Amino acid sequence: MSASTRRRPAVLLLLLLLAAWLGAGVVTAGPAAAHATLVSTEPGEGARLDSAPEEVALEFSEGVSLGAGYARVLDADGGRVDTGEAAVDGHVLTVPLEADLPEGGYLVTYRVVSADSHPIQGAFSFAVGDAELVAASAEALDGGSDRLVDGAQQLSRAVGFGGIALAVGVPALVVLCLRSGWSSPRLRRMASWGAVAVAAAAVLSFLLQGPYAAGTGFGTLLDPDLLRATASSSAGWALLARAVLALALAAALRPVWRRGGPPETPELAAAGVFALGLVVATAATGHPVAGSWPVLAVAVTTVHVAAMAVWLGGLAGLLTTVLRWDAPPERLAEVLPRFSRVGFAAVSALVVSGIVQSVREVGSPTGLVDTVYGRLLMAKLTFFLVVLGAAGISRVWVQQRLGVRRPRAGNRSRVTAHAFAAAGGGGPVEERVEEPVATRDRVQAENAAEHLPSLRRSVVVEAVLGAAIVVVSAVLVGTPPARATQAEPVDAVLALQGSGGEAGTVQISVDPARAGDNTLHVYLFDEDGRATQPEQIRVALTEEQQEIGPLDVRLAPAGPGHYTAEPMTVPGAGTWTLTVTVRLDDFTATTASTTFPVR
Numbered sequence: 001m002s003a004s005t006r007r008r009p010a011v012l013l014l015l016l017l018l019a020a021w022l023g024a025g026v027v028t029a030g031p032a033a034a035h036a037t038l039v040s041t042e043p044g045e046g047a048r049l050d051s052a053p054e055e056v057a058l059e060f061s062e063g064v065s066l067g068a069g070y071a072r073v074l075d076a077d078g079g080r081v082d083t084g085e086a087a088v089d090g091h092v093l094t095v096p097l098e099a100d101l102p103e104g105g106y107l108v109t110y111r112v113v114s115a116d117s118h119p120i121q122g123a124f125s126f127a128v129g130d131a132e133l134v135a136a137s138a139e140a141l142d143g144g145s146d147r148l149v150d151g152a153q154q155l156s157r158a159v160g161f162g163g164i165a166l167a168v169g170v171p172a173l174v175v176l177c178l179r180s181g182w183s184s185p186r187l188r189r190m191a192s193w194g195a196v197a198v199a200a201a202a203v204l205s206f207l208l209q210g211p212y213a214a215g216t217g218f219g220t221l222l223d224p225d226l227l228r229a230t231a232s233s234s235a236g237w238a239l240l241a242r243a244v245l246a247l248a249l250a251a252a253l254r255p256v257w258r259r260g261g262p263p264e265t266p267e268l269a270a271a272g273v274f275a276l277g278l279v280v281a282t283a284a285t286g287h288p289v290a291g292s293w294p295v296l297a298v299a300v301t302t303v304h305v306a307a308m309a310v311w312l313g314g315l316a317g318l319l320t321t322v323l324r325w326d327a328p329p330e331r332l333a334e335v336l337p338r339f340s341r342v343g344f345a346a347v348s349a350l351v352v353s354g355i356v357q358s359v360r361e362v363g364s365p366t367g368l369v370d371t372v373y374g375r376l377l378m379a380k381l382t383f384f385l386v387v388l389g390a391a392g393i394s395r396v397w398v399q400q401r402l403g404v405r406r407p408r409a410g411n412r413s414r415v416t417a418h419a420f421a422a423a424g425g426g427g428p429v430e431e432r433v434e435e436p437v438a439t440r441d442r443v444q445a446e447n448a449a450e451h452l453p454s455l456r457r458s459v460v461v462e463a464v465l466g467a468a469i470v471v472v473s474a475v476l477v478g479t480p481p482a483r484a485t486q487a488e489p490v491d492a493v494l495a496l497q498g499s500g501g502e503a504g505t506v507q508i509s510v511d512p513a514r515a516g517d518n519t520l521h522v523y524l525f526d527e528d529g530r531a532t533q534p535e536q537i538r539v540a541l542t543e544e545q546q547e548i549g550p551l552d553v554r555l556a557p558a559g560p561g562h563y564t565a566e567p568m569t570v571p572g573a574g575t576w577t578l579t580v581t582v583r584l585d586d587f588t589a590t591t592a593s594t595t596f597p598v599r
Contacts, residue, residue, distance in 0.1 A: 104127070491508070
């Protein structure tokens with residue numbers, strides 16, 4: 001069976017996985033995950049109350065923490081009217097208010113940290129009595145953080161990922177492919193400095209997490225309150241564990257590098273535990289730990305990080321030792337066929353785990369083009385496809401020059417010569433001359449060494465684009481997933497309220513709930529759940545915060561109790577209120593309203 005035939009089932013499996021995701025995404029998009037979003041507030045945005053509430057409650061799509069953030073309620077003059085004792089219970093943030101607040105407008109501002117360690121910031125207003133609503137400032141509505149802090153975090157992540165590739169991938173190359181590599185000073189320095197880079201990047205990320213969560217600058221890098229907030233968070237613990245495990249890995253391998261020989265079993269076991277812990281600590285933070293199925297997400301990300309380290313660290317080790325111009329040809333024959341198999345397995349693991357991650361974080365194919373996260377992911381995929389092409393060229397080179405399978409023990413090439421006696425009539429004498437496999441391998445290696453530049457160019461392309469993928473991945477880690485930012489359809493059933501109480505229900509469907517043209521469906525039901533035909537129906541859109549509306553929506557009848565609007569135009573992003581006013585007869589008028597986010 002040829003190598004291409006053996007690989008065909010694996011390729012088909014990957015294509016089936018991708019096709020299944022694309023098909024499922026077209027049919028339905030799952031709920032948001034891996035980044036908290038504001039679901040509801042009490043009082044509601046733009047609400048007008050007869051009396052002041054005792055507290056303000058904000059419900060998010062997943063668990064949040066205050067950490068280095070804040071939650072405040074301000075009056076029209078900017079003074080605080082909360083008690084300063086905001087608390088979080090799971091998904092709900094509660095802000096107690098001072099007693100006996102007077103009539104007036106009030107602004108709620110908040111900045112909390114989601115389970116994936118990213119901050120969410122926003123503001124909304126409500127009024128007591130007939131007072132004007134308080135407009136939120138641009139700063140309150142901006143969910144960003146200091147740009148220098150943001151950039152430094154992305155840089156530290158990229159350095160950390162690159163360090164993991166060297167700290168874990170280089171020793172893996174030596175153990176799996178280059179057993180004589182323990183005596184190489186270059187590989188020792190790469191692995192050791194990689195571990196130091198991981199530790200330094202983790203410490204820097206720990207220091208930056210506080211200003212990042214609080215929305216402050218470098219001046220608060222060593223603020224004790226921010227450091228305590230980071231140290232008490234799961235993200236802070238993961239960063240500290242990453243630094244400790246990286247240094248422990250370097251310490252465990254230091255005697256082996258100094259000795260220049262293969263590690264003893266206890267040394268190898270300790271290094272393996274520290275390397276696995278480092279990979280898990282890297283995977284167990286950010287998007288994987290938030291949203292649905294966190295255990296599965298962390299496991300898949302662990303495979304992804306480990307495969308990245310083995311692949312990129314192995315490429316770096318090859319370039320600095322085996323593929324050097326002065327490297328002995330014998331080393332090519334020893335290392336390249338082994339790494340070809342290891343690299344193929346690592347890249348396959350990257351593809352499968354990457355597809356699983358994409359399904360979870362993107363949700364549907366439209367998220368690839370509608371969101372910043374999706375576009376970054378597409379850039380990463382583009383780089384990776386080019387890398388696969390270069391890797392394929394490298395693998396074909398190795399197969400053609402060196403082969404990817406070692407011959408079985410005792411298998412030798414034999415050359416049979418027939419000699420005939422010149423005289424004397426003896427029968428033919430058969431003489432066997434054996435050519436050892438070692439001789440064939442030596443000839444192969446020398447031939448491969450002559451054609452090494454083409455392989456080196458291919459591996460350089462792999463390594464450079466691999467570094468670009470690491471940089472894009474560092475940005476992706478700090479970007480809200482597509483699921484959390486993509487517009488989601490609205491489907492709600494509301495009670496119609498009249499002067500005499502409830503008088504039936506109305507079902508609202510808005511798709512896709514984004515700025516621009518949308519499709520609206522309205523279904524009316526009486527108290528017994530039967531479709532009902534009103535004398536008059538009116539739908540209006542309002543954006544209180546931006547003082548837009550009410551905008552009348554033109555409806556068209558589509559059946560008994562069913563009305564549609566195609567298109568229903570939403571002018572822009574914001575939190576919109578859709579109000580349905582229904583006149584059942586000359587004496588009965590009812591209304592219902594719902595708010596929904598437009599991104």
